[in-house]
Amino acid sequence: MKLLDSGFRRNDNKLFFLTFYDIASPKTGGNMAGKKKGRKISGKKAGLSPGSLVYVGSRTDEPVRISIMDxxxxxxxxxxxATLDDIKKCMARDSVTWVNVSGIHDTAIVEAVGRLYHLHPLALEDIVNTRHxxxxxxxxxxLFLVLKMVIQEPETIRIVFEHVCLVIGPDYLISFQEREGDVFGPVRERLRKTKGRIRKSGxxxxxYALMDMIVDHYYEVLDQLGEEIEAIQEEALSNPTAKMRRAIHDARRQVVVLxxxxxxxxxxxxxxxxxESKLFQDGTMIFLQDVYDHVVQVIDTVETYRDLLTGAMETYMSSVSNKMNETMKVLTIMATLFIPLTFLAGVYGMNFKYMPELEWxxxxxxxxxxxxxxxxAMLLWFKNKNWL
Structure with missing residues (x-):
């Protein structure tokens, strides 16, 4: 698993690491299935022709699972x-078919699904490249869309990103995911339980509904990140330690990733x-506008968090500087108080034979x-000058 970013999380007056990963993670709220750790495969595509299917992602032994909602x-x-034969049967019907492929490490299956729907080779190449x-x-x-799905695990403090691709055709939608499990559970429930707009539309x-769910989960992550930033701001002012400086830097990297x-x-x-595409109807455009507004709000929130973290760093540096100034002030006052005393001790500590005060x-x-x-007298003078 490739670590993208880490930070601190505050809970019960303590700070914990908050971590970003670039692949899906253990079970999340009933929608996430178990994930196995892997490491990145790199340098496998150099010199190959365009459209060559080479999986670039995390190694896994999980089987590829295909599900269909027609x-x-x-x-x-x-x-x-489902199997490829099931997909062929759905293609012959006058209905909308949602094919979900969980697992893109098996390029043969990805290529077989792409062959059924006559997907462009460059689209298939991007599907198996999780770094795209x-x-x-x-x-x-x-239409071919590459998206990044973000999920925060409820029982841990990790935030994960998953590579998701959507292929939208005249009467079908194909979703490709790195692993089993996603944030699309509410959409599936709407399809099962309602005969409303989603069932009547194409x-x-x-x-649109899938993109909306992905954007909504950015809100959840940003809400949690906002709490972390608030805790960081408080700590930066009251307890500006080296650990807090690291927390601020890590949080800024998280914001950059988002x-x-x-x-x-x-x-x-x-x-x-x-x-520009005829595949999206005019009736769907107003809903896409809503998604666009949400995306703009997320971007504005991310920019606000970046400014807040910049301010938190400035507050931290100011607090550290003030703390250092207070320390230097105390040391300077102590040294100043002892300067005349040291002078007197030095005078009467000289080893001269004729010093009349010594015989008194x-x-x-x-x-x-x-x-x-x-x-x-010096203490009173310092107090009068408001130096103490």
Whole structure:
């Protein structure tokens, strides 16, 4: 598993690490299935021709799972464990077919599904490349979207990103995911339990619903991150330690990762809103506008968090500087108080034979009396100057 970022999380007056990962993670709220750790495969595509299918992602032994939801306004057929033959049967029907492929490490299956729907080779190449940035491509007979799904685990403190691809055609939608489990559970429930707009609309509306769920989960992550930033701001002012400086830097890196992930999504939705594709109906555009507004809000929130963290760093540096100044002030006052005392001790500590005060009977108590008077006088003077 490739670590993207880490930070601190505050809970019960303590700070914990908050971590970003770039693949899906253990079970999340009933929608996430178990995930196995892996490591990145790199350097496998150099010199290959365009359209070559080479999986770039985390090693895994999990089987690829295909599920189908075939529906129209009056009925819905769901196949949790589907095969390519099941896909062919759905293609012959006059309905909307949602094919979900969980696991893209098996390039043969990805290629077989792409062959059934005549997907462009470049789209298939991007599907199996988990490092690809979010984007939108129009291949005339289908739209291809690369998205990044963000999920925060409820029982741990990790935040994970998963590579998700959507292929939207005239009567079908194909979703490709790195692993089993996603954030699309509410969309599936709407398809099962309602005969409303989602069942009466085409795959363009289904694509909108999936994008909307992805954006909504950014809100959940940002809410949690906002709490972390608030805790950081409090700690930066009250307890500016080296640990807090690291927490601020880590939180800033988290914001950068979120910013890099969400900005391309704005371009994708804006491209769909331009209405250049005939696959998206006019009735879906108003809903896409809502998604665009949400994306803009997420971007504004990310920018606000970045400014807050910049302010938190400035507060931390100011607090550290003030703390250092207070320390230097105390040390300077202590040194200043002892300067005249050191002078007196040095004078009467000289080893001269003829010093009349040394032979005086009350010389010793007089010396301590003078020292005490000088010390108290300097304390009162400092107090009068508001230096203490």
């Amino acid at each position: 529906y129209d306004a009056d009925r819905i057929d769901e196949i949790p464990e 940035r979010a984007k939108l491509d129009d291949y005339e007979n289908h 795959p363009d509306y289904l694509g 910013r890099k992930t969400i900005w391309p999504l704005r371009e994708i939705v804006a491209g769909l809103l331009r209405g 009977r009350y010389a010793y108590p007089s010396f301590w009396g003078i020292v005490l008077v000088v010390f108290l």
